[in-house]
Amino acid sequence: MHYASAIISSMKPTPKYRSDCPINYALETFGDKWSLLIIRDLMFQGKNNYSEFLKAEEKISTNILASRLEKLERAGLITKSIDPNNNAKKVYLLSEKGIDLLPMLLEMMAWSAHYDEHTGCPVEFSNQLKEDKQSLITQLKRQLIES
Amino acid sequence: MHYASAIISSMKPTPKYRSDCPINYALETFGDKWSLLIIRDLMFQGKNNYSEFLKAEEKISTNILASRLEKLERAGLITKSIDPNNNAKKVYLLSEKGIDLLPMLLEMMAWSAHYDEHTGCPVEFSNQLKEDKQSLITQLKRQLIES
């Protein structure tokens, strides 16, 4: 591409999103079969590195995991750093933007727990969700920020 | 496959889901790039037939729309019926299971409105979400049940 074309195309950048609808923004950010499972593992399972994510029951494949981690980092939902105790290890953590998905994830879990007859969602967790969602949010959020 | 094999394989059915995790149930039910946009149009845009869904800004293609409508119906999130005023038309409506996605969708919208600088989410809607989510849920839910 020569300079003039480059300038012209820089003037109308290819639109990043299909629309400016908030639902669509969410879908384009984490709307695939894997992203939210990684967020889940970070949020509820205390996992924070590549090999731990790989161990998840749903069996994500290595290339997809790598590409999702990169996408989530680019979207600002997670951060990547080197484990100070082991330079061979990377540490993935939820950013504030990622942590703020907690209320949505809890609603999602509540819905699934209600409608999936085979749900693995612990009964006490479901109950706390119904009874006192706000304190559950506060509590989980504190745990995440501490780490 | 001969009869004996058929019987044996019918004894251990291929597992329907990757896991019994509630997040995963949600993902396998509506976790793709399009399902929630259809739910959105049913829930907030008053759309209820094929050609209206096709008009959405995100430009779903006809075969994908048909397959998503079928999937959502099979999952029990929507119902399909014939328009009594026009036998050529089908009417899609949210079931209770579909309507119950409202709280999750509102959290999703709140998150996107907060983090997407180009969000199209109306300010007053965002505000009502922050100020009084519960009455917004009650109000929207009433509208959906009436139709």
Next chain:
DNA sequence: TTATAGCACTTGCATAATGCAAGTAAAGAG
């Protein structure tokens, strides 16, 4: 200091999902 293992990926290729354009069938309107 070499060997072995762990960790975080990458690569190549097969399969599946999605996207696009065109076509079809049934119903309604004129």
Next chain:
DNA sequence: CTCTTTACTTGCATTATGCAAGTGCTATAA
């Protein structure tokens, strides 16, 4: 009877995902 609307289906190209194997760093033990 014809034209339009509606709700799709079909065929094919492109993209995303899945699977197995390999790579290149640390780290750790001999």
